[in-house]
Amino acid sequence: METVTIPERLHEKILRRCRTAYPNQERGIFGAAGDPLSPTSFRFFESNSSRLERESKRLFSQYGPYYQDHKGFVADPLELIALDRQLVAAGERMAGLFHVHIDFPAVPSRLDVDTFMRTTPTHASIWYAILSFLDPEQPDLRAFWIREGLVSEVRVVIASRGTPAHEGEAA
Amino acid sequence: MIVVEPILSLRDLAPAAATIRFESVASFAELRGILKAECPGLYEGVFGPDGTLRDSVLLFVNQEKVGADEIECLVLADGDRVSLVPAIVGG
Numbered sequence: 001m002e003t004v005t006i007p008e009r010l011h012e013k014i015l016r017r018c019r020t021a022y023p024n025q026e027r028g029i030f031g032a033a034g035d036p037l038s039p040t041s042f043r044f045f046e047s048n049s050s051r052l053e054r055e056s057k058r059l060f061s062q063y064g065p066y067y068q069d070h071k072g073f074v075a076d077p078l079e080l081i082a083l084d085r086q087l088v089a090a091g092e093r094m095a096g097l098f099h100v101h102i103d104f105p106a107v108p109s110r111l112d113v114d115t116f117m118r119t120t121p122t123h124a125s126i127w128y129a130i131l132s133f134l135d136p137e138q139p140d141l142r143a144f145w146i147r148e149g150l151v152s153e154v155r156v157v158i159a160s161r162g163t164p165a166h167e168g169e170a171a
Numbered sequence: 172m173i174v175v176e177p178i179l180s181l182r183d184l185a186p187a188a189a190t191i192r193f194e195s196v197a198s199f200a201e202l203r204g205i206l207k208a209e210c211p212g213l214y215e216g217v218f219g220p221d222g223t224l225r226d227s228v229l230l231f232v233n234q235e236k237v238g239a240d241e242i243e244c245l246v247l248a249d250g251d252r253v254s255l256v257p258a259i260v261g262g
Contacts, residue, residue: 072262119257
């Protein structure tokens with residue numbers, strides 16, 4: 001199994017904000033200056049406005065009560081442009097896509113898999129990370145490759161800890 | 172000069188530079204033809220087999236969204252920045 005190594009400062013930044021936002025769901029992207037499995041930055045999405053567009057409502061409705069439950073997200077494209085320019089300026093590329101599950105385990109939902117496959121070229125070196133608050137006292141962070149419809153787990157290690165994230169104290 | 176900017180995951184389909192620059196492109200239709208010839212990987216990721224923009228990709232010119240019904244007649248001018256944005260959704 002491949003390993004994604006997340007620096008402890010990024011892990012703590014993510015946990016801190018996600019815990020504060022709970023039960024609201026945070027989302028964001030990891031950036032990497034080199035190897036995508038060694039992320040060097042994390043940026044949260046600050047906007048979710050386009051979720052309200054009619055096509056988004058139709059999309060979510062195909063997968064269950066996402067829309068009614070105020071779950072699911074559509075990243076603001078203008079924010080994505082701004083984030084990508086930040087990555088370029090920092091000499092980085094998108095390495096991973098991240099979001100929180102509140103009521104589900106840290107595995108990609110059908111909606112996650114389908115939409116990721118539609119928007120991410122099959123050869124792209126972008127992994128998918130989910131932080132589950134199914135047990136709010138012990139959030140579970142896991143990562144996956146989603147390629148050609150197949151989901152395979154990537155081991156998550158917090159750099160300073162050297163242990164898999166889901167065996168650690170908090171995530 | 173037109174600047175094409177594949178965003179986030181679409182950058183993996185483009186040449187190494189973050190942006191691609193083309194001289195003397197007057198329309199999006201013309202740009203599409205150039206992308207097909209010069210950046211076939213990006214072209215296939217952005218356009219379907221029939222040459223229409225995939226519904227998983229959003230087109231912005233100078234930060235303004237271009238609707239699907241506007242693309243075929245879209246005129247480009249020197250200095251325009253064309254952003255190709257993946258529609259990132261999850262739940």
